[in-house]
Amino acid sequence: MKSRLGRVLAGTFALSATAAALTAGSAFANEPPDGIVWDHTYTAPGVKVYVEEHGDYVEVCDTSKNGYSAWVEVYLGITKYRLTASSGVGTCEWESASDVDLPENVDILLHFDGRGHDVDHPDGVESFYNDH
Template sequence: MKLKRALARLAPVALAAAAASLLTASPASAISWDWGPYYDSSKGVKVYFEEKGDRLKVCDIKSDGKWVMAWVDVQGGKSIYLADTKNDGKCRYSKASDSSYYNLPEKKWIEITPCTSTGNMCDTTGKTRSFYNDH
């Protein structure tokens, strides 16, 4: 009988905790990424891009002590990059509203190249992906 009462009291707490975890998902996890994942040749970096809001996600997915980045080149000359230098299994994010640096022009071709650091250089032997930024 005591066990039934204890379970009856714990059930609402457990239900509330489960609901809270669903409601507090990070904004980045709610994004349906248009492009990606893209990897470099060593599979040490994973890159995603969402056209609406020019959202870029770079993840260091290999604990090898190297940092990773995504080079983004826009038709007409603009280039940006986003690096993940932490090697902590987490990702770095950017979006157009962060600054004008990350605000990419519309109606242009975009190229994304994931890469891993090799000393003071970036190994760009990963496949470059191209798409038309129409959002």
């Protein structure tokens, strides 16, 4: 009886681990290429923004199950582009230089939010000097 119970528990555990791995893999299906070491990471309630200057990678991730999409706007005096992670908590959207090239040796401004605020009143405002 003990060995049968052990096999059932082991099988249940293996199935749970597989389901968790598959869920985690699909939650971040829109990740940038592996191996990126982010130069900058910014957070605000419901949102996380990552920046890698080499290759101009910008990624926004939704970190809260609050019913709002996470977004980031990238500015160079005017809005260069906007990314929105709109598929719920755990999802991300990204762009790179192959899509939108950011100039070097200038300050890049980021507005980001994950709680439904408009672009004029975001929870997060940060900048970085793009020297790569």
